[in-house]
Amino acid sequence: MLSYALRRLAMIVPVLFGISVIVFLIMALIPGDPALAILGSFATPENVAGLRQELGLDRSLVEQYGIWLGNLLHGDFGRSYSLNRPVLDEIGDRLGPTLLLAGASLVLCTVLGLAAGVVSAVRQYGWQDKILTLLVLVGLSTPSFWLGLILVLVFSVQLGWFPVSGMYAIYGGGDLADLLHHLALPAITLAVVATGVIARLTRSTMLEVLRQDFVRTARAKGLDEGIITYKHALRNALVNIVPVIGIQTGFVLGGAVYIETVFQWPGIGRMLVTAISTRDILLVQGGVLVVAACYVLINLAADLVQHMLDPRIGT
Amino acid sequence: MAGKTWTAAATGMALAALLLMGGAIRNPAASQIPDEVLVVGQIAEPKSLDPHAVTATNDFRILMNLYDGLVRFRSGTLEVEPALARSWEVSEDGKTYTFHLRDSVSFHDGTPFDAEAVKFNFDRMLDDKHPQHDTGPFPLAFFFSAVERTEAVDPLTVRFHLTEPYAPLLSNLAYPTGLLVSPAAVRAAGKEFGRQPVGTGPYRFAQWESNAKVVLERNADYWDGPPTLQAVIFRPLTDANTRLTELLAGGLDLMVEVPPDAVDLLQKAGGFTLYEQAGPHLWFLILNTREGPFKDPRARQAVNYAIDKQALVDQVLQGTATVADSIVPAAFDWAHDDTLEPYPHDPDRARRLLREAGAEGAELTFLVAEGGSGMLAPIPMATAIQADLAKVGLKVNIQTYEWNTYLGLVNQGLAGKADMAQMAWMTNDPDTLPFLTLRTDALPESGGFNSGYYSNPEVDRLLTEARRSTDRNERADLYRRIQRIVREEAPWAFVANWKQNAVTTDRVKGFELQPSFLLNLAHVSKSGG
Numbered sequence: 001m002l003s004y005a006l007r008r009l010a011m012i013v014p015v016l017f018g019i020s021v022i023v024f025l026i027m028a029l030i031p032g033d034p035a036l037a038i039l040g041s042f043a044t045p046e047n048v049a050g051l052r053q054e055l056g057l058d059r060s061l062v063e064q065y066g067i068w069l070g071n072l073l074h075g076d077f078g079r080s081y082s083l084n085r086p087v088l089d090e091i092g093d094r095l096g097p098t099l100l101l102a103g104a105s106l107v108l109c110t111v112l113g114l115a116a117g118v119v120s121a122v123r124q125y126g127w128q129d130k131i132l133t134l135l136v137l138v139g140l141s142t143p144s145f146w147l148g149l150i151l152v153l154v155f156s157v158q159l160g161w162f163p164v165s166g167m168y169a170i171y172g173g174g175d176l177a178d179l180l181h182h183l184a185l186p187a188i189t190l191a192v193v194a195t196g197v198i199a200r201l202t203r204s205t206m207l208e209v210l211r212q213d214f215v216r217t218a219r220a221k222g223l224d225e226g227i228i229t230y231k232h233a234l235r236n237a238l239v240n241i242v243p244v245i246g247i248q249t250g251f252v253l254g255g256a257v258y259i260e261t262v263f264q265w266p267g268i269g270r271m272l273v274t275a276i277s278t279r280d281i282l283l284v285q286g287g288v289l290v291v292a293a294c295y296v297l298i299n300l301a302a303d304l305v306q307h308m309l310d311p312r313i314g315t
Numbered sequence: 316m317a318g319k320t321w322t323a324a325a326t327g328m329a330l331a332a333l334l335l336m337g338g339a340i341r342n343p344a345a346s347q348i349p350d351e352v353l354v355v356g357q358i359a360e361p362k363s364l365d366p367h368a369v370t371a372t373n374d375f376r377i378l379m380n381l382y383d384g385l386v387r388f389r390s391g392t393l394e395v396e397p398a399l400a401r402s403w404e405v406s407e408d409g410k411t412y413t414f415h416l417r418d419s420v421s422f423h424d425g426t427p428f429d430a431e432a433v434k435f436n437f438d439r440m441l442d443d444k445h446p447q448h449d450t451g452p453f454p455l456a457f458f459f460s461a462v463e464r465t466e467a468v469d470p471l472t473v474r475f476h477l478t479e480p481y482a483p484l485l486s487n488l489a490y491p492t493g494l495l496v497s498p499a500a501v502r503a504a505g506k507e508f509g510r511q512p513v514g515t516g517p518y519r520f521a522q523w524e525s526n527a528k529v530v531l532e533r534n535a536d537y538w539d540g541p542p543t544l545q546a547v548i549f550r551p552l553t554d555a556n557t558r559l560t561e562l563l564a565g566g567l568d569l570m571v572e573v574p575p576d577a578v579d580l581l582q583k584a585g586g587f588t589l590y591e592q593a594g595p596h597l598w599f600l601i602l603n604t605r606e607g608p609f610k611d612p613r614a615r616q617a618v619n620y621a622i623d624k625q626a627l628v629d630q631v632l633q634g635t636a637t638v639a640d641s642i643v644p645a646a647f648d649w650a651h652d653d654t655l656e657p658y659p660h661d662p663d664r665a666r667r668l669l670r671e672a673g674a675e676g677a678e679l680t681f682l683v684a685e686g687g688s689g690m691l692a693p694i695p696m697a698t699a700i701q702a703d704l705a706k707v708g709l710k711v712n713i714q715t716y717e718w719n720t721y722l723g724l725v726n727q728g729l730a731g732k733a734d735m736a737q738m739a740w741m742t743n744d745p746d747t748l749p750f751l752t753l754r755t756d757a758l759p760e761s762g763g764f765n766s767g768y769y770s771n772p773e774v775d776r777l778l779t780e781a782r783r784s785t786d787r788n789e790r791a792d793l794y795r796r797i798q799r800i801v802r803e804e805a806p807w808a809f810v811a812n813w814k815q816n817a818v819t820t821d822r823v824k825g826f827e828l829q830p831s832f833l834l835n836l837a838h839v840s841k842s843g844g
Contacts, residue, residue, distance in 0.1 A: 032719040039454045040370045041688060041722060041740070044762040048723070051452065083525075084363045084509045093525050149556060157564045164561045170528055170548055171348050261554050266526040274360065274553065279719055 037279040078282035098267030105191035117202020140196035165264035246302025351545035360551040363509030366494035376834035382494035382514030409480030422497035430467035435498040458487040480783035486744035517837035543840040575633035600808040605768040608674035615805035619658035621665035636811040641802040652795040682736035687718035689739035728759035769806035
């Protein structure tokens, strides 16, 4: 187990290095000059040239990458020019909210997805299965940014039950209840698609497992149906489901970009959207790198869990 | 049966989760905002709260409430009145401005406001050897480039020595770039000053929570009388739909830059007041006068006749702008020539002029931005213009670019690239736009913004004279002459002046939009209800 974990951990380094190269190149190659973005409409060619020199944009790409990577290794992500503060401080402020939102929706989609999938499988072709399959299909095909707007219109504007946006009430509040109150709509919106994916996969995997010999044996032994379903079948099915939950994390983190924009959630997703539009290269590079690192770590965790459930995997 | 139990348990858990979140349900957001607090919805997070380092109206709206300048625009006008300077004198030759400062004013951190503080502000911006110069960049420092040096004559007198007479100085001092920061706070905070601002304004800085809010608190010692509100909260709401739903749900008291589509909705919803005001903004097409069909002024006039500007502002912009007549927007009421009519929509005349200019059926390249500050709806506007020009036989090829790329392209000049390009400016003085964009000395190769290469010695002369004149009536007369010449020679197609707008709930009292596009909240209050 330990050697497996270490091997997987060692693989992260080249992955992150590759990501850093890609992120750097994308930001360097997309059109739009950061010097112009800073100076705005009042930029004369001389001013732009001066600022480009100051920012090091006149150097070669390799040189720029080298400097950036060197600083990164010293823990210096540079200074965001659109926000005029260190990139690391900004990411630090934003990472918590994003992980909270993504974590809440992962819990939601895992719990609801597994539950729906198991019920569907146990009651195959029953009315529960039919209703759940329909719901899952609707969930899978609803664009989340649209769903977010509809939820806001119904539950915030019309009914006034939930706040429209933000993470805490703008005035007062600030406690756990306030946080959950603000978290509900964005977390649900973000969880919907992933719930559908997990529910579908759980249903088919469970159906497969339930048909296997060891389940038949268990039934023949007269084991309680509940123990068969949850202790035997689900545990075996999880081996296939866990990595997919890991992959869903990626979609949830990616989806956070829209959801954070729709709900004005103060996380990394929204930071990236603004940073891209202001050509804040260092902020985008730092932000993407951190999100990618989270993704890689969560997948590592998923792999380790899978390995624990079935030690034959990955050895 | 176990399966059934489990189904029930799962449903129960899901319900419990929902209830836990919903259990926190309290009163709707509206009732949480007390009467003494005003919540303002803006389109973006401020870049910095250092007035010298920013250029966006979005940031200016906050800054105006934190700081004061030596002078300010009188409410409802673009005329300058005293602020931190009680009075001032301009020397005969227009090269020395002496300001007499208000007594016993302090910055929010207790630093006394005096002549040394004023000098510190301008030295910081203009002298690249100043110890605090590296807290910049100072993109609008050129507003004060005529200032040779500032001198603290005595604690309450400060003198500006100019290299040449420069009449726009006072308007520029009233603009946010002229707002005065606390020297002690800049020295202490360095580059972080933009996030820990200290001024003398009606509100003092309390808190900036990234992407959630900027909170200002009442300055009880404000020299011009303390404001009624205890606090103002600026919320960045980048998504237009979110901004609108927040307003409808009661999470905002005031929202600026209401999208045209939402105006109707808010009027139907009731309980809101909409404010509109034409501002010193001009949306125009730069025509390439160096090469191609627009070398001939008749072809340029033809474009002005061919575009149905009324239809553009009514339909594409849904009434959020007015038709532009020439280079000085009507918001500069003292300098605007009210007798000047916009070019009427007259396709027959346009066709005739094109024939005379030998430009019939010309094929034109048209640079279009995808978005950008003050650009309104650049792509729909471009396609409407393309259709209008097609009706007079001009074939227009549109090329669109992302805003920053676009600025880079256009600011370098249109030669070899295009026949026409969109542009928009918001300014604080009638001098700024023509001086930076129509002078012979402002060609792109000299670092200016005259991207269409217009050159007219008479306009150059009038502009120089208007800058040097210390008599406002004389200046006004010069700008009117410039407007008439420029309208006639049509180096641009003049299209629209944007009307800024804002909406408040009916509880907000004493709110006014300013023609400067700035937001002054010192006299705003809220009634209970």
